Amino acid sequence: xxxxxxxxxSMLTRMLLRAMALIIVAVTLCPDDAAALPTFARQTGxxxxxxxxxxxxxxxxxxxxxxxxxxxxxxxxxxxxxGMAVVSDSSVSNRSKSDDPKEDFQKNNSLxxxxxxxxxxxxxxxxLGAFLQVTYDNYASQSADGQFHGHTNADNMDIRYADRSIxxxxxxxxxxxxxxxxxxxxxxxxxxxWMQYVPVPSPTSSSFIDGSAPYPGFAAGSNIAGVTAYxxxxxxxxxxxxxxxxxxxxxxxxxxxxxxADKTKLQGTxxxxxxxxxxxxxxxSIMVGTSGMVADIxxxxxxxxxxxxxxxxxxxxxDSQYQYLLDPHTVTVQFAYTRDNQRxxxxxxxxxxxxxxxxxxxxxxxxxxxxxxxAKASYIYEAKYGTSLGFxxxxxxxxxxxxxxxxxxxNISGNPAVRGxxxxxxxxxVQNVRIGLQFTAYDKYNGASHNYDGSGRNASDNNSLFFYVxxxx
Amino acid sequence: xxKVRVTMLALMASLATGxxxxxxxxxxxxxxxxxxxxxxxxxxNCHGATGNSTSPQFPNLAAQQEAYIVAQLGAxxxxxxxxxxxxxxxxxxxxxxxxxQIQELASHFAAQKPERQLVExxxxxxxxxxxxxxxxxxxxxxxxxxxxxxPEGKGNATFPRLAGQHVDYLVKQLAGFQRxxxxxxxxxxxxxxxxxxxxxxxxxxxxxxxxxxxxER
Numbered sequence: 001x002x003x004x005x006x007x008x009x010s011m012l013t014r015m016l017l018r019a020m021a022l023i024i025v026a027v028t029l030c031p032d033d034a035a036a037l038p039t040f041a042r043q044t045g046x047x048x049x050x051x052x053x054x055x056x057x058x059x060x061x062x063x064x065x066x067x068x069x070x071x072x073x074x075x076x077x078x079x080x081x082x083g084m085a086v087v088s089d090s091s092v093s094n095r096s097k098s099d100d101p102k103e104d105f106q107k108n109n110s111l112x113x114x115x116x117x118x119x120x121x122x123x124x125x126x127x128l129g130a131f132l133q134v135t136y137d138n139y140a141s142q143s144a145d146g147q148f149h150g151h152t153n154a155d156n157m158d159i160r161y162a163d164r165s166i167x168x169x170x171x172x173x174x175x176x177x178x179x180x181x182x183x184x185x186x187x188x189x190x191x192x193x194w195m196q197y198v199p200v201p202s203p204t205s206s207s208f209i210d211g212s213a214p215y216p217g218f219a220a221g222s223n224i225a226g227v228t229a230y231x232x233x234x235x236x237x238x239x240x241x242x243x244x245x246x247x248x249x250x251x252x253x254x255x256x257x258x259x260x261a262d263k264t265k266l267q268g269t270x271x272x273x274x275x276x277x278x279x280x281x282x283x284x285s286i287m288v289g290t291s292g293m294v295a296d297i298x299x300x301x302x303x304x305x306x307x308x309x310x311x312x313x314x315x316x317x318x319d320s321q322y323q324y325l326l327d328p329h330t331v332t333v334q335f336a337y338t339r340d341n342q343r344x345x346x347x348x349x350x351x352x353x354x355x356x357x358x359x360x361x362x363x364x365x366x367x368x369x370x371x372x373x374x375a376k377a378s379y380i381y382e383a384k385y386g387t388s389l390g391f392x393x394x395x396x397x398x399x400x401x402x403x404x405x406x407x408x409x410x411n412i413s414g415n416p417a418v419r420g421x422x423x424x425x426x427x428x429x430v431q432n433v434r435i436g437l438q439f440t441a442y443d444k445y446n447g448a449s450h451n452y453d454g455s456g457r458n459a460s461d462n463n464s465l466f467f468y469v470x471x472x473x
Numbered sequence: 474x475x476k477v478r479v480t481m482l483a484l485m486a487s488l489a490t491g492x493x494x495x496x497x498x499x500x501x502x503x504x505x506x507x508x509x510x511x512x513x514x515x516x517x518n519c520h521g522a523t524g525n526s527t528s529p530q531f532p533n534l535a536a537q538q539e540a541y542i543v544a545q546l547g548a549x550x551x552x553x554x555x556x557x558x559x560x561x562x563x564x565x566x567x568x569x570x571x572x573x574q575i576q577e578l579a580s581h582f583a584a585q586k587p588e589r590q591l592v593e594x595x596x597x598x599x600x601x602x603x604x605x606x607x608x609x610x611x612x613x614x615x616x617x618x619x620x621x622x623x624p625e626g627k628g629n630a631t632f633p634r635l636a637g638q639h640v641d642y643l644v645k646q647l648a649g650f651q652r653x654x655x656x657x658x659x660x661x662x663x664x665x666x667x668x669x670x671x672x673x674x675x676x677x678x679x680x681x682x683x684x685x686x687x688x689e690r
Binding site for chain 1: 493498503515523529530645
């Protein structure tokens with residue numbers, strides 16, 4: 001069962017053979033004309049690469065950013081529906097250091113239909129537009145007999161009203177967004193909601209690929225309901241502020257399909273803010289920004305009666321993005337960092353913990369700090385051939401609450417550190433299909449490079465190869 | 474309950490009719506939106522509100538010949554202009570424009586003032602480009618660019634203004650004339666560009682980008 005690095009070439013060959021079959025089908029079924037494009041492309045009649053840098057969705061070009069900030073209202077109203085699907089195959093480096101490899105590495109080396117979404121998106125009126133995504137996760141849960149079960153729920157939602165006052169001397173864009181996910185309203189790819197490479201399979205089926213590694217983000221997560229107001233002055237200064245609450249009442253559609261026990265339940269209105277400076281010169285553009293959110297989250301989503309069970313989070317981030325866009329070249333360099341301070345509710349703080357041998361560990365913390373840093377550089381030629389390299393580093397407070405002696409997924413140090421690299425090559429044979437191969441190498445996992453689970457598993461044993469075909473129509 | 478229903482019906486009716494905000498609309502299919510509005514609300518995203526674009530990916534349109542803009546928008550709309558900016562950006566945006574809107578868009582950009590730019594090319598290249606622009610390359614039978622585009626590169630009717638245009642845009646267009654039939658209305662340019670070397674193309678583009686345009690302010 002052990003898959004050594006030496007065996008990786010044969011795994012790669014198997015994956016590539018499967019990939020070739022998929023690619024032939026994908027390219028055959030996808031004529032490269034405007035009739036087959038998703039809803040925004042139909043609305044504007046433009047190619048994907050007008051709005052997405054080098055065709056590398058979801059990263060936006062300067063024009064794509066303005067399209068979004070003006071409320072998705074450029075163009076003409078068309079059928080506002082689109083679909084997206086990801087088929088993937090992942091393979092983890094070492095499956096021998098496990099008590100039950102079949103259980104620990106579900107769907108390893110199996111080509112799977114990982115996830116799919118439908119979108120209702122586009123211009124509604126001259127000032128009103130929407131981006132509504134509903135996602136199906138084919139591996140959302142697993143029953144006792146090992147069978148996976150698919151599930152559909154609300155995903156990213158952004159309904160916005162926008163207006164623009166522009167003449168030869170000034171340019172003001174302002175708007176209001178009702179959305180389901182802090183930073184989903186953002187237009188830079190370093191925002192928490194958008195930096196991830198590719199929609200990835202549910203962790204129940206593929207655990208160590210890039211999408212499961214840490215990304216800067218907000219503790220409140222998605223499937224909540226917020227209203228933010230924003231303004232973009234002379235395409236230079238961007239300011240946004242708003243608040244988020246639990247998705248309920250008229251906003252309950254933003255968490256539709258999520259089981260009550262899995263929802264984020266917030267106390268009151270929780271503030272979110274974003275500020276960014278943007279500058280363009282020649283084919284270059286750069287943004288330097290900061291964002292933050294303070295959130296009070298109930299420990300048990302099913303019991304919001306007791307305010308002493310609230311986790312208090314303060315997230316502050318800084319991010320920056322540089323783009324060079326001049327056909328046939330696209331270069332992007334990104335940095336994002338988020339610091340998360342958590343105050344743990346009294347009933348969970350200062351609790352005694354014992355290790356697997358019954359020896360006492362330090363009591364659990366009353367506060368925790370976690371830092372997540374991400375950097376990524378990518379190059380795309382002719383909006384078809386791309387490569388990228390990303391680095392991630394999560395550090396944080398050691399807390400006995402994180403102690404877990406479970407093999408493979410455990411953490412015996414109580415430290416949340418995860419560090420590694422993701423390299424990728426991808427090909428966009430037609431503008432709405434991307435085929436990619438990623439390799440994620442872990443240098444540190446769950447607090448240690450070696451023996452992080454107490455059973456001899458090393459961080460590098462989780463190195464993963466991930467192949468995907470991502471299409472949108 | 475009755476009031477709620479009436480409100481919902483009114484809301485749906487208003488959505489269905491478009492809730493037009495014509496003075497600030499970005500609707501490229503509404504004939505009542507003026508070309509001036511579309512120029513500011515839509516075209517400015519790439520070409521700049523004053524027709525002076527930041528990115529060389531998109532041509533400067535400030536002081537461009539009105540007749541040239543009309544002709545090019547017509548060619549994009551008819552898909553007869555097939556170079557990459559057509560399918561990538563312009564076919565879709567121009568597909569529903571009326572003749573009146575096209576004329577208004579052209580008037581808007583023709584009336585704008587070109588901005589002074591940083592000179593991109595090296596002096597020796599600019600000099601070499603000037604020689605081609607003003608005197609052509611007699612040995613290759615290439616006529617002076619100035620004979621159609623004017624001694625100051627301001628253009629004339631459907632001959633476009635070239636002064637102050639981005640180097641990258643000019644190089645790509647000249648290469649396109651030379652190697653493709655993507656712009657069938659520019660058959661003259663295909664003949665002119667046929668024997669230009671890449672160096673000739675870069676030199677003349679460097680000269681054009683550097684042409685002094687501050688006199689026109």
